[in-house]
Amino acid sequence: MKISYYPGCTLKTKARNLEDSALACLKALDIEFEELPRWNCCGAVYSLADDDLIHLIAPVRDLIRAKERGADTVLTLCSMCYNTLARANKLMAEDEEKRGTINQFMDEEPDYFGDLKVVHFLDFLRDDYGWDKVKEKVKVPLTGLKAAPYYGCTLTRPKEVAVDRPDKPTILHDFLDALGATTVDFPSTIECCGTYQVLGNPEVALKRSQGILSDATLHGAEALALACPLCDFNLGRRQDQMLEKFEGATEVPIFYFTQLLAVALGVAPDDCRLDLNRPSALSLLKDKQFITV
Amino acid sequence: MPQEISDKTINDRWRRRIMEISGENVYQCMQCGTCAASCPMADDIDASPRKVMALIQFGQAEALDHLNTPWVCASCHMCVVRCTRGIDLPRVMEALRLTKLRDNVDHVEPSNLQPEEVVDLPQIAMVSGLRKFTS
Numbered sequence: 371m372k373i374s375y376y377p378g379c380t381l382k383t384k385a386r387n388l389e390d391s392a393l394a395c396l397k398a399l400d401i402e403f404e405e406l407p408r409w410n411c412c413g414a415v416y417s418l419a420d421d422d423l424i425h426l427i428a429p430v431r432d433l434i435r436a437k438e439r440g441a442d443t444v445l446t447l448c449s450m451c452y453n454t455l456a457r458a459n460k461l462m463a464e465d466e467e468k469r470g471t472i473n474q475f476m477d478e479e480p481d482y483f484g485d486l487k488v489v490h491f492l493d494f495l496r497d498d499y500g501w502d503k504v505k506e507k508v509k510v511p512l513t514g515l516k517a518a519p520y521y522g523c524t525l526t527r528p529k530e531v532a533v534d535r536p537d538k539p540t541i542l543h544d545f546l547d548a549l550g551a552t553t554v555d556f557p558s559t560i561e562c563c564g565t566y567q568v569l570g571n572p573e574v575a576l577k578r579s580q581g582i583l584s585d586a587t588l589h590g591a592e593a594l595a596l597a598c599p600l601c602d603f604n605l606g607r608r609q610d611q612m613l614e615k616f617e618g619a620t621e622v623p624i625f626y627f628t629q630l631l632a633v634a635l636g637v638a639p640d641d642c643r644l645d646l647n648r649p650s651a652l653s654l655l656k657d658k659q660f661i662t663v
Numbered sequence: 664m665p666q667e668i669s670d671k672t673i674n675d676r677w678r679r680r681i682m683e684i685s686g687e688n689v690y691q692c693m694q695c696g697t698c699a700a701s702c703p704m705a706d707d708i709d710a711s712p713r714k715v716m717a718l719i720q721f722g723q724a725e726a727l728d729h730l731n732t733p734w735v736c737a738s739c740h741m742c743v744v745r746c747t748r749g750i751d752l753p754r755v756m757e758a759l760r761l762t763k764l765r766d767n768v769d770h771v772e773p774s775n776l777q778p779e780e781v782v783d784l785p786q787i788a789m790v791s792g793l794r795k796f797t798s
């Protein structure tokens with residue numbers, strides 16, 4: 371297995387806590403990979419129009435970059451990048467006509483046939499690394515941490531690229547179990563946070579996100595674990611607005627799943643990048659004595 | 664409000680265009696309402712995805728023009744997962760947006776965005792939002 375890691379735009383800027391903690395985990399788990407030396411924005415959303423092939427050029431170009439490096443697997447951390455690259459990859463593998471048009475349009479590039487495997491770090495951990503091996507590597511079990519897994523949309527929908535069952539995913543549950551945390555199931559675990567509506571209808575997105583957080587706390591969660599920087603923005607960064615606006619809203623620490631993994635693996639606290647989360651995140655881990663400095 | 668369905672209001676060209684862009688056959692919808700019950704935006708949309716499908720089936724372009732549903736849809740894909748007829752509704756919503764955007768009518772004007780509102784936004788929010796709301 372030769373892995374090319376595709377970072378994507380947000381991980382290099384607004385979601386350094388996702389990237390830095392994930393890279394520290396990859397190292398701690400002895401997973402070999404190469405970060406793509408050359409890549410472009412994948413476009414963040416997969417084109418949903420039948421006649422719109424131009425927006426497929428960006429993700430396909432990224433896949434070609436990975437092929438160039440001799441990779442057979444593209445590893446992603448951002449759920450939206452995962453979704454966009456995986457769907458573009460699938461189209462290139464399955465739609466002969468569109469593949470032909472795209473390859474012809476990019477005649478400066480080698481033809482691409484959708485023969486890479488696009489994975490998210492979560493399904494990589496489950497399918498290629500294995501929960502048992504993760505468990506073996508855990509040095510600081512997150513015993514007593516009541517964490518709610520939050521899937522959002524793009525990891526598990528649509529079905530064609532879902533890393534798990536779209537209607538009842540368990541992959542994040544199983545991940546948290548492997549770290550020794552107490553997994554808190556709640557109905558909104560697969561509900562949408564409002565995603566890009568933060569741009570078009572910010573109030574609607576805020577309401578959606580608040581609904582998710584209050585549902586999680588109602589079911590006994592003291593923190594949320596997620597994988598997408600846009601979910602993190604809506605549910606984390608915008609919490610101050612929720613606390614101001616909604617009666618009964620309470621602070622909920624938000625973690626990237628990779629940060630919880632890093633803490634459990636005993637990665638140096640600085641590399642978990644909790645300094646970039648809401649302060650409540652680090653406080654909670656200190657209260658639980660998972661981090662002592 | 665009752666909807667007048669007659670030669671005057673049925674826009675067949677537009678209906679065919681929506682099916683072409685989305686690649687979906689809107690006549691397959693049997694109005695079961697599962698999408699409406701699954702949509703996280705239910706409280707904030709003028710018409711449920713089920714009703715949007717009915718309006719397209721009847722070629723009601725003008726009526727749909729006044730509804731916010733395609734612009735509040737978050738492409739969350741919950742309705743696709745659950746649709747009893749296997750219809751890809753987010754593709755239909757995208758087609759509805761594109762018929763407007765391709766006439767150069769932006770839904771969000773980028774120059775109107777306040778710097779303090781967007782400075783913290785992750786790039787994926789900007790890129791996806793502008794992909795959905797501008798031409």
Ligand code: SF4
Nearest residue numbers: 702736737739740742
């Ligand atoms: S994709 Fe759009 S219409 Fe369908 S459930 Fe999600 S928000 Fe509602």
Ligand code: SF4
Nearest residue numbers: 692693695696698746
């Ligand atoms: S779930 Fe499918 S068949 Fe049922 S109303 Fe919605 S689009 Fe139509």
